[in-house]
Amino acid sequence: MVLCCFSSEPLNDDELKGKYGSKYAQYNHIQDNKFDISMCQAPTREPGVFCISILCFCPIQICMRKKALNHMEPGSGWDNYVCCQNEFGSMCCFQPGQMGERECPIPCMCLESCCCPGMAVSATNGVIRNHYSLGLDKDDIRIIRCNNCIQAISCFANVLDMCVDDEEGSTFDVVVTIINLIADISFCCVSGCMTAQVNHEIDMREKSLPSAPMEIEMTR
Secondary structure, eight states: OHHHHTOOSOOOTTTTOHHHHGGGGGGTTOOSOOOSSOTTTHHHHSHHHHHHHHHTHHHHHHHHHHHHHTTSSSSOGGGGOOGGGGTTOOBTTBOTTSSSTTTOHHHHHHHHHHHOHHHHHHHHHHHHHHHHTOOOOHHHHHHHHHHHHHHHHHHHHHHHHHHSOOOTTOHHHHHHHHHHHHHHHHHHHHHHHHHHHHHHHHHHHHHHSOOOOOOOOOOO
16 A cells, blocks of 8 residues: 555556546556646745645635636636636535536635545646646656545544543544654645646747737838
8 A cells, every 4th residue: 555655656547546536547657748837846946836735725725726718718818717627516405517616706715615626636736737648757656645545544543532432632633643744744735846837838838839929010
């Protein structure tokens, strides 16, 4: 399990199954078209965005989604907004496209970034990945696997804590608190890396676009 959490191998068949895994199947073997920088490089290449995304998570995610949506067709900006960009499908009362996004996209995005932070970051990443058909980087796979493993351990520790009858401040309680702290730090760092990576890609793509010719009015 430990080796799997730190593995950089392409997603295996089991990981590509299901509602979420199948979305990455088309990008799993793309080798010649990836993000310009990996998530490991993002903190040093985009230090400002990396730090701001950790300190001001919700505002930066709203701005990043707007920047990413400008690269979609048809329309631009908030015209293309759907809750989590429908990257994670629908379930129960969560029905992307039927939750008032068209009428109030910005308030809905505010709720998304506050209530579903991990999904919000991944959805913005998915917009750019889908639009430019970007493959999966080995470093990115390793980081995401490691973070997912840490979050799973944290979840398991909290469930176990509810089942164990111990006093507040006990050794086990302290261990669970430390695990939760590590999980929070891991999530903040990984989300910051992913946000900085996406911002770098957007800026690079926009700079490569041909500039519109200036119209010069000739007068006599």
